[in-house]
Amino acid sequence: MACPICSKEADAKYRPFCSKRCADVDLGRWMTGAYAVPSRDPDDAEKAADAFERGIGDYPTRH
Template identity: 55%
Template sequence: MAADASGEAAPDLGKCAICGRPATPEYRPFCTRRCADVDLGRWLRGSYAIPVKPSEDDEENGAIPDEDER
C-alpha cells in the first residue's frame, strides 16, 4: 500500500472497473466520474444483460411465445 499525505497507509482500492487505472475513494470502484457514468450508461442500455437459454419447462408453461406470436 502507498502512503497518503498524512503518512498513513492508503487502502488499495484496486483498479477502475472501466479503464484499469487506480480507483479513487470518491468514485470507487472507478477512477473518475466519467468512468462511473460510462458504467451507468452500459447498465441503462442493457449491455450487462445475461443471456439465457429457455428451458423445456418455460416452453411447456407458455412463458416463451411461439415464433408466430413474436
C-alpha cells in the same frame, strides 16, 4: 483496486471507479442493456417481455 472501465487506480470518491466519467460509462452500459444479470427462470423472461410491450414508461425508476 483498478477501475473496471479503464484499469487506472480507483479513487475513493468514485470507488470502484477512477472518475465520474468511468462511473457514468458504467451506468450508461447498464441503462442500454449492455450489462445484464442472467436468469434461468422462465417467469423472468415473461415479465420482461410484458414490461417491454407496455413501453418504457412502465419501467420502475430510481429517484
